[in-house]
Amino acid sequence: MRAHRLRTVLVGAAAAGSLAVGAAASAHLPRVVHVRTEAGTVPVKTFGATVAEALHEGRIALHSHDRVWPEQGTPLTPGMTITVRRAFPVTLVADGRQQRFLTSARTVEEFLDEAGARLRPRDKVYPSMEASLWPGATVRIVRIETRIITAQVAVPYGRITRPDPDLPRGLTRVVQPGRPGAQIRRIAVTTADGLVVDRQVVEDVLVRRPQDRITQVGTRRIFASRGEFAGREILHMEATAYAPWHGRGVDDITATGLRAGFGVVAVDPQIIPLGSLLYIEGYGRAIAGDTGGAIKGHRIDLGFNTAREAYRFGRRLVRVYLLSTPSQASR
Secondary structure: OHHHHHHHHHHHHHHHHHHHHHHHHHHOOOEEEEEEEOOEEEEEEEOOOEHHHHHHHOOOOOOOOOEEEOOOOOEOOOOOEEEEEOOEEEEEEEOOEEEEEEEOOOEHHHHHHHHOOOOOOOOEEEOOOOOEOOOOOEEEEEOEEEEEEEEEEEEOOOEEEEEEEEEEOOOEEEEEOOEOEEEEEEEEEEEEOOEEEEEEEEEEEEEEOOEOEEEEEEEEOEEOOOOOOOOOEEEEEEEEEEOOOOOOOOOOEOOOOOEOOOOEEEOOOOOOOOOOEEEEOOOEEEEEEEOOOOOOOOEEEEEOOOHHHHHHHOOEEEEEEEEEOHHHHHO
């Protein structure tokens, strides 16, 4: 009985010894792992126990900023794939500066986090945060800012014209001068890296009301009582001067087909009918034979033969005698 027990113990001990020897032997067998880089994937036979040991035995040197997946302390398993991403240069442009970094980040977002770049909610990033990085890439942060500025803005005054039956036709009188008002304007100015990209008026606050300019315009017709032009209507007008081929759009043919020059004047037909005969103090006799875009109301443009004569006349107030009109001549 004792002999049987002794054989059982010996057999058990031998089996345990065999398992221990087998485990020890398998622990010293090499593992094959795969190391993947930008250059490709290579197998590495290693007796190491961790990723770091496998890279060391595979003579795969790591440089500053290189990344390894899984981490270097991870235990090895047969057939494991180890990824090594080499660092490459990337330029960061932000806040008016350019900085060069070595990084192995896969995306722009990872790179900015690694570089410690501070982003504000409205900032723009180019390329986008999700974009993949590549060697030599430039990442730009555009700072978007909005600030409120204030400015005083003039408010134009209105112009009111009122007829005055006591004032001779052609004369005017200012009874209330115009005065512009003022308002404070708040403007939201948006800039991208300091350059203005948008301006929006936020608010206008009136601080002074404008005062209208009120002008009385004479409507009373007056006539010469004596002299050569007795009985003829007198108009008070502002006179300017022009010459053929002098000035934009001015040639030598008038609106009525007359040849421009001395004795032919431009008028507002609503005040003086075209074809009327006139006498202008300081100028002489003339015919109303032309019109002009700026000749409105009680204004008259006197024709001269040369620009020098026109400049010499200048601008002045004159009395115009209405000698006859086309309707009077036909009677």
